[in-house]
Amino acid sequence: MSAGAPSATRFRTELGKVLGSPMLSALIGFQMLMIIAMWGGVIWALLRCLHAPADYRVWTVYLTLVSIVLLVTGAGGEADVRFRIPVVPLLAIVAALGYFPALSRRVVRFTG
Numbered sequence: 001m002s003a004g005a006p007s008a009t010r011f012r013t014e015l016g017k018v019l020g021s022p023m024l025s026a027l028i029g030f031q032m033l034m035i036i037a038m039w040g041g042v043i044w045a046l047l048r049c050l051h052a053p054a055d056y057r058v059w060t061v062y063l064t065l066v067s068i069v070l071l072v073t074g075a076g077g078e079a080d081v082r083f084r085i086p087v088v089p090l091l092a093i094v095a096a097l098g099y100f101p102a103l104s105r106r107v108v109r110f111t112g
Contacts, residue, residue, distance in 0.1 A: 038088075041095025048101055056101065063094045 018024055042064060049057045067090045074080075074087075 038091055038095045041098040042091055043098070045094050045098030045101075048098060052101070056097065060094055060097050063090050067091050067094070 018028065045060045046064065049060050052060075067087045070087045070090075
């Protein structure tokens with residue numbers, strides 16, 4: 001999709017190619033599911049920050065802000081997937097903090 005001028009006809013053509021392959025459609029669906037789960041965990045972690053201990057807030061907000069800075073600096077006309085890859089592990093950590101807050105408190109107590 002990155003080569004050529006965007007248009008509705010071109011989009012339909014490319015979408016038809018993707019949907020024509022069951023394996024490709026399944027892999028794209030799985031990737032979308034993982035992205036939704038990751039961002040859902042990030043949102044959940046940020047919502048938990050309202051009533052969480054200070055160490056939880058620091059880890060969550062710091063990792064989220066670093067991720068957003070990396071995403072914003074990698075956006076633009078020359079954007080490529082290589083600029084987004086380093087952000088995924090940071091966001092996965094924040095999502096884990098959102099989905100498993102009790103474990104994160106236990107780890108912080110154990111190491112700190």
